[in-house]
Amino acid sequence: MESNHLSLEEIQKRLVYPHLFRLAYFSTLDSTNTWTLQKARQGEASGWVTIAESQQQGRGRYGRRWEDVPGKAILLSLLVKGLPALFNPLMLNYWVALQIAEALEFVIQTAGVIQLKWPNDILIQNKKLGGILIEGNFSGQQPRYFVIGIGLNINQDVGDFPHYLQGRATSLQLITGFPLKREVVIAQLLNRLAPLVSGQLQIDTSGLLQQYKNRLLYLGKNIEVRLGNQRINGRFIDLTDEGFLILQTEKGKQIIHSGEIFHEG
Ligand code: BTN
16 A cells, blocks of 8 residues: 655665655655755755645646645656756757657556646646656856756546646546555656766767657647747647747747646637
């Protein structure tokens, strides 16, 4: 039976490169990203991982709250330093999203079921399973560090989600019908994220974009993109080589650098 408390030992023994990571565990924290950003400023090295059972002020994209039920989700932030200057943060998002997809599919032993929603929502059966919040600090073009925040719904029941998320969010347990050992998921994830810390990361951007597009929900569909108060409707026809969304609107093609896909138009 899955315990409601994560065991760092259970994670560590499954790590292929345990020396790369330093795991810090909290039963509650304001936000693992905020804590890890603070660690980065204090000079902590690459590979620091903050894990919490619950967040008082979990942060999502666009300043939204990231909700949780203690002991049922994965709430984790990884500190990464020393990535090359040319590294495009959007590509980092995509690469991380793909590692998450592969880790989850490995754990549930089902290939090809994890979907991605541009830019970096993790979905299954068209419902949100998790999200990524990457926060960076730069000196000019040179990234000083990135904090990669990952929130994944693992063992929640339907009633664990707030009303406004019911029908839109899901958990791995709801999909598979059985609780999962969160330590296994975290270890699988960190094993795949290890190249970020070891300095071995090599990204072939066109291959990465192709893999990302293979999982991309709404590609080829009519969508509405919202950015602040602005709403743009069109057909999501492709991504640029830099990973921006290309929207075919009535007025022609528009390149969308950031925003949120709301629904099929
Ligand atoms: C999204 O809006 O989809 C991104 C959600 C990211 C949530 C995670 S949970 C762990 C980390 N700490 C935070 O405060 N946010 C990220």
